[in-house]
Amino acid sequence: MAFGADELRVLRRALATVLHPMPLPDEDVQDCLRLAGAVDEAVGEAGRMRAFLLADLARYRGALPGSAAGYLELLQDALVGGYDPVPDDLAALRALRHRPVAAALLERCRTATERSVRSRLAGRAVPAPAPRGRLLALPGGRAADGEPERPKTPAAPPGPAVPPERPAPKPSEVFPPRRRPVPPVGRRVAG
Known part of the structure; x- marks a missing residue:
């Protein structure tokens, strides 16, 4: 997963807040929530793409040897x-x-x-990608200023740990662009 420059700034501010807790402006809290939503959406899309790839694989396997x-x-x-x-x-x-x-x-x-x-x-x-819980807002936001805290969504239980020696692949590595078959070169004869 790749982050853009604006997303990296939001991530950097969020990490700085975790390391040095301080109240966050409403705009920063909203940016963190939008980034968390975008990450959740990307993870969900990767899951849908994988399911589609595996269904496609089964369909092609069922149509062998022609496919x-x-x-x-x-x-x-x-x-x-x-x-x-x-x-x-x-x-x-x-x-x-x-x-x-x-x-x-x-x-x-x-x-x-x-x-x-x-x-x-x-x-x-066998190591498998662990299901990830939803990202939640970081502590130190508006609640630190004495304002009421937003209701928290319970996090999903953590899945099995992925070994650290194998980094997570990028989406382009998991789902490379599909190559179209090249039509055979030759003369066509009208029949």
């Missing part, structure tokens, strides 16, 4: 986003392994599946 090129491209995109291949993916790739791209993806999926199974057998949970 092999689209399926292989979608599977690559899903794997970049952290998708764990299912047995149907492995079976489809085995049927398509005569294609070099499918053979490479089959090896990649086997490795990912093996790692996932070993993690589960070892009693560790």
